[in-house]
Amino acid sequence: MARDYYEVLEVGRDASPDDVKKAYRKKALQFHPDRNQGDKEAEEKFKEVSEAYEVLASEEKRKIYDQFGHAGLRGRGYEPNFTDVGDIFSQFSDIFGFGDLFGGMGRRGGGGGRRGGRPGRDLELPLRLEFLEACEGCQKDVQITRADLCAKCNGAGLKEGMTKSTCNTCRGAGQVTQAQGFLRIRTVCPSCGGRGESVPAGAACDGCGGSGRERRTDKLTITVPPGVDTGMQLRLVGKGEVGDPGAPPGNLFVTIEVKPHEVFQREGAHTFCEVRVPYPLMVLGGEVEVATIRGKEMIKVPAGTPSGKVITLAGKGIEKVNGHGQRGDHHVQLVVEVPTKPSSDEDRLLRELAAAQGVKVNEKGGLKGWFDKLTGA
Numbered sequence: 586m587a588r589d590y591y592e593v594l595e596v597g598r599d600a601s602p603d604d605v606k607k608a609y610r611k612k613a614l615q616f617h618p619d620r621n622q623g624d625k626e627a628e629e630k631f632k633e634v635s636e637a638y639e640v641l642a643s644e645e646k647r648k649i650y651d652q653f654g655h656a657g658l659r660g661r662g663y664e665p666n667f668t669d670v671g672d673i674f675s676q677f678s679d680i681f682g683f684g685d686l687f688g689g690m691g692r693r694g695g696g697g698g699r700r701g702g703r704p705g706r707d708l709e710l711p712l713r714l715e716f717l718e719a720c721e722g723c724q725k726d727v728q729i730t731r732a733d734l735c736a737k738c739n740g741a742g743l744k745e746g747m748t749k750s751t752c753n754t755c756r757g758a759g760q761v762t763q764a765q766g767f768l769r770i771r772t773v774c775p776s777c778g779g780r781g782e783s784v785p786a787g788a789a790c791d792g793c794g795g796s797g798r799e800r801r802t803d804k805l806t807i808t809v810p811p812g813v814d815t816g817m818q819l820r821l822v823g824k825g826e827v828g829d830p831g832a833p834p835g836n837l838f839v840t841i842e843v844k845p846h847e848v849f850q851r852e853g854a855h856t857f858c859e860v861r862v863p864y865p866l867m868v869l870g871g872e873v874e875v876a877t878i879r880g881k882e883m884i885k886v887p888a889g890t891p892s893g894k895v896i897t898l899a900g901k902g903i904e905k906v907n908g909h910g911q912r913g914d915h916h917v918q919l920v921v922e923v924p925t926k927p928s929s930d931e932d933r934l935l936r937e938l939a940a941a942q943g944v945k946v947n948e949k950g951g952l953k954g955w956f957d958k959l960t961g962a
């Protein structure tokens with residue numbers, strides 16, 4: 586009945602995968618429906634060479650065929666049977682694709698007939714950081730629950746030693762063609778969801794019931810680069826949920842939130858803080874200690890510095906994200922420190938100063954005397 590596949594493609598039994606491709610390309614061109622319009626015999630030939638290629642291009646199927654012949658393929662549901670030329674075009678779209686007609690060969694998986702499938706879902710994870718952690722970068726251990734490959738069957742969905750069979754509905758193509766009036770509409774196979782394969786009864790993995798997937802909570806260490814700020818997202822490629830076979834996994838998006846700091850504020854890579862400076866130092870000049878995100882520093886205060894003056898420390902801010910080590914600036918606002926409980930020495934000197942400036946101030950103990958009268962003490 587069915588002819589020998591090697592004979593059909595006119596290749597030796599030891600033909601390399603590349604030889605098989607070349608032979609199929611040659612034959613497919615010869616019997617291509619576009620070149621043989623209305624020729625029934627050519628169409629049958631086209632189907633025959635395509636079936637031969639379907640088997641010999643798959644390492645797994647070729648092995649079975651070499652050992653057990655057509656019967657071996659049939660027993661595993663692997664024997665191709667193209668009834669529609671359109672199915673051939675969709676299955677070998679990497680060969681018959683636009684702009685690539687019989688040109689470069691696409692990569693074909695060993696499973697044969699497998700569609701691209703859906704990529705894994707992206708996940709989002711909020712991550713709250715301390716202010717200085719965000720400035721300097723850090724490593725964070727997080728727990729993440731996601732669909733992953735079943736640990737028991739490693740995603741195969743099968744008990745050990747079992748194999749999947751080609752989907753009966755689409756015969757492995759992953760797509761079915763439906764006639765609607767004179768239109769032919771191709772849709773994803775409803776039985777296998779486009780995978781082209783199905784799990785035979787009793788062969789499903791106990792761990793996942795055949796889906797090859799399970800929800801697992803894993804620990805993940807996230808490396809946060811220096812300089813991140815609230816609202817930024819880190820993308821961890823491939824750390825989302827696992828996808829369909831052959832499709833890429835999703836990504837994990839980590840959304841940063843930075844907690845406020847009691848001393849520092851920030852705007853991008855620039856930092857801000859306020860420093861209280863004693864009045865004489867503002868008037869006469871001197872040095873004052875200020876905090877930066879990387880420790881304390883002494884800065885010079887010129888004589889006659891007005892309260893509210895901002896001094897900029899270039900490059901003492903936060904490292905810019907992807908800024909190759911470049912840092913923002915640190916802005917320090919100098920504000921006159923007003924003592925709430927001056928010592929008696931300070932009190933005396935301030936009164937002398939007030940007198941020298943002709944400034945009228947409250948009398949000593951005035952407020953206290955008024956308070957004592959009020960409470961009757």
Ligand SMILES: [Zn+2]
Nearest residue numbers: 752755774777
């Ligand atoms: Zn199917």
Ligand SMILES: [Zn+2]
Nearest residue numbers: 735738790793
């Ligand atoms: Zn499993």
